[in-house]
Amino acid sequence: MNILITGGAGFIGLALTDALRVAGHTVTPLDNLSVTSRRPSPKGLVVREVRALTPRDLDGVDTVIHLAALKSVPDSFETGNLEHNVAVDRHILHTFVVSTARRLLMASSCEVYGEQTGPLAENAPYAARSPYAVGKVASEQLAGIYRPLLGDGRQLGIVRFFNTFGPQEGADAVVPAFLSAVTGDRPLTIQGDGTQARDLTYIDDAIAMLTRVLDGPELLPVVNLGSGRAVPVRDVADAVIRAAGRGTITHAAPRINEISSFTADLSLFTRTYGTVDRTPLDAALALSLQSFGRPLTAAGPRR
Incomplete structure (x- = not known):
């Protein structure tokens, strides 16, 4: 296939x-x-x-994978990333619809689910709790408006990512922030009490899931990409300290509108694309740690 990936350097x-x-x-x-x-x-x-792309730029492209976004949830309360992301998403949707490309796969986020209990299935209601999440909801609804405009054989799908992490990730999410702190001999800062839980997906596992989606006969309107397991943030901090062999933990004020738990319901993915092997958390953290600095000496975790 001939594939265009926006956000390709991310x-x-x-x-x-x-x-x-x-x-x-x-x-x-x-x-x-x-x-x-x-x-x-x-x-x-x-x-x-992305907003400079024209339909002619998609001539000869089979599949467009749209990953480009400003993705910081905390920053969305202070900046215009909601407006930016929706404008970019609307542009790629319109450009795709009037182009000759066959498929568009757009990235969304578990943040659209907000505060809900239990594993989160794709048909759960929207319950956004941040401007960033509102933007993702808007973009998903825009996709629903544009989808009926497609001709036969053309497809438009959405994947909702759940906290993907791994080597060389920027330190604007919980796992890379912890890795950056421990390799820099700084305390790991937990916002709140650390009981909030996140569905953490190692990058290799997320790419394996994405590849399954792309290799499938048809893009689903929306499907979760996650691990299916939520891990409390304080347990993640302890696991990073185990992987590094040293480190301390400190606490800060909770994030605005903090969500207590995200867990992906993978039933739809599994029925459609099969199962994907999972990298154990400790192994994934050890692999990720290698990209953040020098190895550290063995020691027990301290609080």
């Missing part, structure tokens, strides 16, 4: 670009490089704004 975009190229696909990564990254840019990167 954490997930770079890993997906590499995996799809290894599988024999022709991949064009596109990114505006507005977000500072620890990673080298992928070969053949097109440095361009």
Whole structure:
């Protein structure tokens, strides 16, 4: 396939670009490089704004994978990332619909579920608790408006990511923030009491799930990509300290509108695409730690 990936220099975009190229696909990564990254840019990167894309740019493209976004939930309370993300998503939707490309796969987030109990299935109601999440809800609803405009054989799908982490991730999420702290000999800062739980998905597992989606005969309107297990943040901190062999923990005020738990219901994914092997959390953290600094000496965790 000939594939265009927006956000191709980002954490997930770079890993997906590499995996799809290894599988024999022709991949064009596109990114505006507005977000500072620890990673080298992928070969053949097109440095361009998504909103500068025209339908002609999609000539000869089979599949567009739209990952580009400003993704910080806390920052969304202070900045205009809601408006930015929705504008970018609307542009890619319109550009795709009037182009000759066959498929568009858009990235969304577990944040659209908000505060709900139990494993979160795709048919659960929206319950956004941040401007970022409101933007993702709006973009999913825009996709629902554009989907009926597609002709025969054309597809538009959405994947909802649940806390993907791994080597070389920017320190703007809980796992890389902990890894960055421990390798920098700083305390691991837990916002709140640490009982809030997150469904953590190692990057290799997330890419395996994405590949299954792309290799399937048809894109689902929306499907979860996660591990199916929620881990309390304080347990994640302890696991990072075990992997590093040292470290201390401190606490700060809770995040605004903190959500107590995210757990992906993977029933739909499994029925459609089968099961994917999971990397154990301790092993995934050890692999991720290697990209954040020097190895540390063995010691027990302290609070």
